[in-house]
Amino acid sequence: MDLNLKDKVVILTGATGGIGSAIARAFAAEGAKLAISSTRQEKLDKLIPTLGIDEDHVRGFVCDATKEEQVKAFVDGAKEAFGTIDIVIANAGYEGKMSPIAAQSTEEFAKVYTLNVYSPMWLMKYAAPTLQEKKHGSIVVLASAGSYTPTALMGAYVSSKYAVAGLTKCIAQELMPEGITCNYICPGPVDTDMMRRIEHDAVGDTMTHEEAMAMFAGTALDKRYATPEEVANAVLVMSSDITAHTTGMGFNLDAIVPAH
Numbered sequence: 001m002d003l004n005l006k007d008k009v010v011i012l013t014g015a016t017g018g019i020g021s022a023i024a025r026a027f028a029a030e031g032a033k034l035a036i037s038s039t040r041q042e043k044l045d046k047l048i049p050t051l052g053i054d055e056d057h058v059r060g061f062v063c064d065a066t067k068e069e070q071v072k073a074f075v076d077g078a079k080e081a082f083g084t085i086d087i088v089i090a091n092a093g094y095e096g097k098m099s100p101i102a103a104q105s106t107e108e109f110a111k112v113y114t115l116n117v118y119s120p121m122w123l124m125k126y127a128a129p130t131l132q133e134k135k136h137g138s139i140v141v142l143a144s145a146g147s148y149t150p151t152a153l154m155g156a157y158v159s160s161k162y163a164v165a166g167l168t169k170c171i172a173q174e175l176m177p178e179g180i181t182c183n184y185i186c187p188g189p190v191d192t193d194m195m196r197r198i199e200h201d202a203v204g205d206t207m208t209h210e211e212a213m214a215m216f217a218g219t220a221l222d223k224r225y226a227t228p229e230e231v232a233n234a235v236l237v238m239s240s241d242i243t244a245h246t247t248g249m250g251f252n253l254d255a256i257v258p259a260h
């Protein structure tokens, strides 16, 4: 099936991370034009040559997505580089440190919310007018199985993913009459550095990675983490016109039967 993504202009945050780099590779393979961001130029310099696309199809931007003015500069720079924007992917995210509520640090809680909730909001805020002018486009937000599954000690991360799912649904209501879809992806554990950090935070050195993975994937029907490529495939489908009549939806990838 042709997803018709060739030469579509994609903006993507967190492009050098586990899921972000898989998303960048997947769009590159479809011939899309990529405006990708990272907090570090050297990470972009390492990723870009591996994407296998012409120089005129990719631009890297250094952007701390917890700063509104840097998100705006990223969106403006992407539009200047490629003339337009078709697809917006809010992927950058931070899991926070596990904490009992009585010990929750306000600073850490705010750090999680700034990247996981405010940053997608700013990305949509500054990119939406371009999609609205065209009366066409798609927005995909990396939410989580945590957007509908509570987890003890992960109140900051999980509630931020509930929040960003709600935000995405509201923006979907607003933008669908203008031809713009807005959906979110809900993976359970994915095999990236983020899961390694969560494993370490939860069990320290008391388990091997394999043992921790068996525990975290224990509720998945197939008893494994998702691969970043499986997440990227879902992002591509929800970005394409194949799902042009679907909006405000969470695409669950966790292979778990939800409790509700």
Ligand SMILES: NC(=O)c1ccc[n+]([C@@H]2O[C@H](COP(=O)([O-])OP(=O)(O)OC[C@H]3O[C@@H](n4cnc5c(N)ncnc54)[C@H](OP(=O)(O)O)[C@@H]3O)[C@@H](O)[C@H]2O)c1
Residues within 6 Å of the ligand: 013, 014, 015, 016, 017, 018, 019, 020, 037, 038, 039, 040, 043, 063, 064, 065, 066, 091, 092, 093, 094, 095, 115, 142, 143, 144, 145, 186, 187, 188, 189, 190, 191, 192, 193, 194, 195
């Ligand atoms: N892994 C999982 O199990 C899982 C499950 C469900 C949902 N998710 C969601 O999927 C998304 C990607 O996660 P991942 O697993 O790929 O994590 P990852 O490998 O740790 O990558 C996280 C990305 O976020 C970026 N980032 C961190 N702080 C940033 C900041 N201040 N400004 C801009 N970017 C920043 C990093 O950019 P740089 O390194 O370039 O600075 C990195 O590319 C996140 O939203 C996460 O919540 C992950």
